[in-house]
Amino acid sequence: MPPARSRAVPVRHVPTLSRLVLACGLTALASTATAQVNGVAHRPYLGWSSFSQQTLDPAFLTQANMLKQSDALAASGLQAHGYTYINLDSGWMGGFDANGRPIPDATTFPDIKALIDHIHANGQKAGIYWIPGVEEPAVQANSPILGSDQHIQDILALPHRAGNAFGGPGESPYHYKIDFSKAGAQAYMDSVVALFASWGVDFIKLDGVTPGSYSDDLSIDNREDVVAWSRAIAKSGRPMWFTVSWQLDKDHNDIWSTWANARRIDDDVECEGRCATLTNWPRIEKRFRDLPSWQDAAGPTKGWNDLDTLDITDGELDGLSLDEKRSAMTIWSMANAPLYLGGDLTKLDPEGLRIATNDEVLAVDQSGHPARQLVGGDHQVWVSDLGDGRYYVALFNMNAAPATVSVPWRLLGIPGALRVRDLWTHKELGPSVARHDVLLPAHATQLLLVQRLPGQVLAPPSKAYEAEAATLAGTAQVFACNGCSGGSKVGGLGLGTSNTVSFNEVTVPRDGVYLMQVDSLTLGLRSYLYRVNDGPYHTFNSGGGSFQLPSSSALPICLHAGTNRIRFGNDVSYPPDLDRIVIRDGMGLPAPSVDVYEAEAATLGGTVTAGFSNYFSGLAKAGNIGGGAANAVTFNQVTVPRAGVYQLEIDYATKGPRSLVMTVNGGNARQLDLDGSSFDDPVARVVDVTLQAGNNTVVLGNPSGFGPDLDRIVVSARSGAPVTGCP
Known part of the structure; x- marks a missing residue:
């Protein structure tokens, strides 16, 4: 099962904020908040975070290493290009002081004030990490709260429950929720931030924030915590960048954008032991899928969309090719996302350093005009x-x-x-x-x-088709939707061939390429498999930040003059909920030049099974391949317009070497020796294949040994030349 929310989602009932917030009303709070305009966040920040390297070396986060990172940032040339933040992530804390405030581990951080002074002396800013709520040791100590006659246990929500996404179940969650309607609650936050300010902290990352962080448990609900932290920063008198994390629910962006400078819209970019490198391409690609949902939410007065660490300066350890690093840097910059590097700054890769210090690209990030x-x-x-x-x-x-x-x-x-x-x-x-x-x-x-060039081009006419007015089959049904066109959406799609929504009357005046805008809703990754006029399956791999606020993406499709049918579903896995589609002219866009064939939608033989897999195209893959001639995946309708040599991309997953044996149209078998470091994330191998005009059959298996899991195959012209028209 995916970590995302259930596939059929009725209207969410969200509890109101406490009396502390309601006393002024959200509108009044928005007008008086100072976090976004505190002089630190009119443009996204540039810097470095310890967390990526911590995923490879748990002992990395020490005062001695942070001193080295600060000096390396200054010496590398990065600082001259605007990279100034040195941010300590989780693991610096060792206990609590007499007032229940987190203090550093005396062994690893013997003098955090001296460390931050050193960072400042280098012309840099210092960041620190913490979480909402109160941890068990401070609760047990029941320390008095500075600036209040209350104690820690006086401010806890009753019954006791988790105070953030990392908390456990029941009344002993280790991370305890604060009740901000109680006297002393705001004073406690003020005291924590005042302590950070006394050290000279310039940045706070508040992690495990809900709604978000893969938690739908609204008994946690950290919106009040975010407000309280933001107020404490303002009261401290020290300007501090304030980021809330991670993969937050966009439904509550009125809070995130009003009371914080940035919000994480994605989960961690790092593999964290699930692959052999810091990150990889599927985890970069996820940002492309989630960002459309948030692209209207960023800017100098709205705060910034945080895409997580940019791991591009560590050579092969990043798990990215140079082209992939440039693509990551480009989408981060186009999004106007904070640019904070990972890895070890004392071991910078020269090529990655050149990518990170391209001033023309950095100007894109700092433009204040996030892309769509x-x-x-x-x-x-x-x-x-x-x-x-x-x-x-x-x-x-x-x-x-x-x-x-x-x-x-x-x-x-x-x-x-x-x-x-x-x-x-x-x-x-x-x-x-x-x-x-x-x-x-x-x-x-x-x-x-x-x-x-001077002159105007009028937008082409468009026509919208509401999902709730289309033909629903199987478990598909209509749900209320606050932000949807017409106030409704269709959920319950997928997980079966008959659970679909069909738009049977899509009418266009002429044959050609059109743009199909898909307004969908999901938290995290989901995928449609859709068909146009009962043709082959196409895949739309989407993401999002809400089941109530649609995300829009426009896909080029070929339609014929008159009436067309477009059907959405997903035989094996989870598609998003669907608000509507909008059809408009492609304005000269060429026809799609690649054809994608999902392994889970192919013919699966013998032991081969299909199932959910989060980072895979179609949100599914085929596994248990090989160990017998029958245990293979057969793609029966691989269609090309003319005979010739084509590029065949095979997306697979394996941990260690495995082989696939490929036959095309019953011809000679060809063994492909493959390797990888994870069954969680697909990697690609591209080979040339000779195909005949019309339908072809491609079989991938391994009659004698274990094959890798298989995500999909992608067929494209060998030259990469654009296709000018529809078939």
């Missing part, structure tokens, strides 16, 4: 409108085979580009009319600064 996704799917386009006739435009190839990615300028509402500059190569590409095309390697990006 213009085109989703396999070949994504993101755009930031700078408001003065200039745009940042980022193109991404999300697949492992080289591909041409295109953006018609009319999609931006402009007739063409007077100037196009590549910000990674620092080259002027000249003016451009009609459409920009670029051939990108695996998981690569191009980042452009575009100056528009």
